[in-house]
Amino acid sequence: MSVFTLVERAELEAFLAPYGLGRLLEFNGIAEGTENSNFFVSLEAGEYVLTLVERGRRRDLFFVVELLQRLHAAGLPVPYAIATQSGETLRELAEKPALLQPRLPGKHISRPNAQHCREVGQLLARLHLSTREQILEHQSDRGLDWMLSEGPLQALQLHDEQLPLLRDSLAELAEQHAHILALPRANLHADLFRDNLLFDGPHLSGLIDFHNACAGPMLYDVAISVNDWCSTASGRLDGSRTRALLGAYASLRPFTAAEAHLWPTLLRVACLRFWLSRLIAIHQPAATGVHIKDPTEFQRRLQQRQQVSLQLPFAL
Structure with a gap:
């Protein structure tokens, strides 16, 4: 499993509270990926993906957030940074930059046609x-x-x-x-x-x-x-x-x-x-x-x- 940074349930609950998305039901590390720590997060309001960014400069993440917002507005099926109730999109968890995004439907294809x-x-x-x-x-x-x-x-x-x-x-x-x-x-x-x-x-x-x-x-x-x-x-x-x-x-x-x-x-x-x-x-x-x-x-x-x-x- 590609999770570089482990997260305790209590600190995750504290991190998620400002989003106003309800109680944390479940969270699990995501096996795919080689550079960042990713988690599936189930909340009362729905399914999400939490990413802790392990590599790169923090200021680079503002570019990613802006690009995803533009692609989302253009109708592409991409995730985008969810804002807290006070308007924050890029935050910190376990001393790492953190983004909460909606979980998209579907699964990976290992044998494409x-x-x-x-x-x-x-x-x-x-x-x-x-x-x-x-x-x-x-x-x-x-x-x-x-x-x-x-x-x-x-x-x-x-x-x-x-x-x-x-x-x-x-x-x-x-x-x-x-x-x-x-x-x-x-x-x-x-x-x-x-x-x-x-x-x-x-x-x-x-x-x-x-x-x-x-x-x-x-x-x-x-x-x-x-x-x-x-x-x-x-x-x-x-x-x-x-x-x-x-x-x-x-x-x-x-x-x-x-x-x-x-x-x-x-x-x-x-x-x-x-x-x-x-x-x-x-x-x-x-x-x-x-x-x-x-x-x-x-x-x-x-x-x-x-x-x-x-x-x-x-x-x-």
Whole structure:
């Protein structure tokens, strides 16, 4: 279970009282997630999710709160920070920044099909379209520059046979850095994995965990999503799922010629980002029961992305 900070019932009840949502009935830690502590909270007024933010600067959370309010107003199925009766949305519990949000319906999909991927593509396009004309500027703390600085440090801990893949990936990123940053921009989820989307039956019902959200190239967000939702167990891209996701996205926001040219590079950069972050996680002391994801999963995907045959559709 990925709960880094334990919470006692009495302190949780004191934290929840200002919301005026009734008596605490039950609360449980949430197993998914690798960076924050999350709890399902049942109150007399309904079901909620409590998040204790374990990483990042407190002032960054105001960006997350504002972004979620904007996406909620645009009709996207996202959580949003609930305010106390005195108007507070960002508070503190167990000496950590804390947010209370409504619990969205649905469940995670571990084995997606083309229809699931089609809905992912449409939702991601809607997210980008709702922010690209008025971007909330916010830099990722694990963006392109972070990869270029963190990569050589992680290389010191890799086996010799892993080094050429990492070095070549870093070299490509350095070479294409300026071109990537020049691509069309919007606000990004930047972590749109299967465990951050909910489906109620065949329909997408919730997009959660915006703590890696930032501003940046929209194609990077697409690449992150494709790398997870469309990968097979061996790390290859499944053709039907990839075409479904990309086609649904492009039906709402057509890709540009520059995006089509850099598509293979962005797939590799997106793999590199999560390979590095997972390498960091396995070398850090973990609390008991914290779920640490396998970095070799993204090493395999990065190896498979050295040749990309599935191109972007409808490039202009």
